[in-house]
Amino acid sequence: MIKGLTPQLGVNDDTALLVNWTVKPGDRVAKGDVVGQIETTKAVYDIEAEGAGFFAPLAEPGARVAVGQVIYALTDSADAKVDVAAIAVPAAGLAMAGADAKQVARWTKKAELLAKEHGIDIAQVPAIGVVREADVLMFVKSGGRPAPAGGDLVDGAYPANRPNRIMVIGGGRGAVQVLDILRRCRHQSAVGLLDDDRTNHGRTIMGVPIVGTLSEAAIRAEKKEFDSLVIAFTNDLAARRRVFEEMKERGLPFTNVIDPSVQVHANVRLGEGNVIIANGRLGACASVGDNNFLSAYVNIEHHNTLGSHCTFGPGVMTSSRVDIGDGCRFGTGVFIEPGVRIGAGCIIASGAILASNVPEKHVVKVHCEMHMRPIDAAGR
């Protein structure tokens, strides 16, 4: 297969306008045949085929294309499939040098230098994600080893009888909903919140202190400050998943936080780290993965299979045998017909009624217009 690039036709132009294609997809062309036209700031030029083959356009007429971008391919047969992702040269990659792909760092340069200064092996510094300066400083402060275990004088002596002590991750409005549940649960109690916004450290939410950053979870677990974690934020699904996986990798336990008003029916299988807000329902034989956040009045009907790391707005209503993949985001008031399968990574907008399957990584939007006008003098 031959890749056709946007030619550099003048030193002033980083981009050009694709005017049209003069051959049809699948047409056989010889080297040097005109396949389309492109317009620079100076003139319109013919695009000549860079070799022989069957023409497959990879850009739409009217598009502004970057110099060096792959805009068509010439394949060996008329019906050959072109793997766009594999051959596309991203326009950004053609820009300035120096911005070459930086390898994924496990610690910042500052943290590395600080560790060296203190004679510490940085690999030993506990942190969630990238080790930062603050993690090293904390490690130094604790004498380079985990702090001795503290604990409650009574509950520490009778661990079997005490409520499960929960550290809540995230200090926003999601946390308020989780704390509201925990306030009404006797078997669980919130002992603190972790949030990376340092400006709120030392303050409290509903009487529960925001104690530190997410990177401190491992150290606080070793100090036995809490028994389980739960993630309360819902605004960033990718971060929700990443935090869950990183904490699990470090062996930190999660728990489910479920409002007492939620109905859980027979044979429900439930993972960990799920939050289920008031008046939810899990039908018989439903299976729920990990780290989902179900707002109020969410009904996961019988024989449903729900993956992990999903969030639901209030009033999402599934019917029987619905299958939902990982990392899906649902708006408010979604209805799902029986047997519908929703692939991983989908976004379903509020008010949608799903009657057919949704492939993975798709957005489902609803077009409903809201008409609004002032009430007239007659009060209508």
Added chain:
Amino acid sequence: MSTATIVSDLNRALRECFLADGRVVLWGEDVLSPYGGAFKVTAGISADFPGRVFTTPISEAAIVGMGVGAAMRGLRPVVEIMFGDFLLLAADQLVNHAAKFAGMYNGAVKVPLVVRTPMGGYRGYGPTHSQSLEKHLLGVPGLRVVAVNHFTSPGALLKTAILGGDGPVVFIENKALYSQSVQLGGDGVLEVTELDDESGYPMVRVVNFSKGVKADLTAVSYGGLSLQWEQALRDLAADEIRVELFLPTLLSDLLLAPIAESVSRTGRLLASEEGTRGFSFGSEVVARIAETVGTKQRAKFRQVGAARVVIPSDKSLEREMLPSSHALVTAALEMIEL
């Protein structure tokens, strides 16, 4: 964040100067409508201000020489040299005429002339259309050299040059900057402030850390290298390396005190420029700061600039020769590690 580009901001400022002062006139090669100059800075101005904009033959000495004469006779001429590489063809007019007359005639004449010209590479224009030659004009008594960057309004600087002064100004624009947006105030990573010493040409201070944290490194640069620095500051922020970057706009009279104060805190100064290394802005900054803080404390110094070779036409070779954001990051990290 402003959405104006450098070129649109300069064009707006030129129009405002034409409206504000009837003595403002402009000439240069191909500056008339509809072409509006090779980089479109003067787009539409000849149409909107008839009789005040003139196109000239290809003679830089004549373009600047006419400007000197017109300025002495009471006009406020703005002249354009299409590529800064050819500014040296007018060097005699600048050095022996424009810059000297006020002193030679004991203040009896003034030369309020602005010479605008784009310098800079990164565009594959080859050996004679890509250089940054302003260093050859730094240090000429009586000649102000001003350079724009994308962290302050270039139009505001141009208005100061045209309306605000009595002496000649060489106004350095930059080809890579023209299409960029003016970025004022900063964002979540960068914070931009302007330090004004009443000259009308503020020095820009850009930091990649929040208040209350100690800086690791002082950096000084100017002009179009602000683009490479923006990327470098973002990369260094990810590594928690905190940089206090100063971008003077008035290169010929440096505001040294804030830079010296910063170096006294960080103990490190990285001077950088797009032009070739040595005998330059960077070496002057290092020398002057060393004189100021050197006796009080030991500081580390380093310079980054273009390699001292002819600029290649080939873009990939040009990239190797000119300072990149990667080179700035590398130099900064090496200084921190030392």
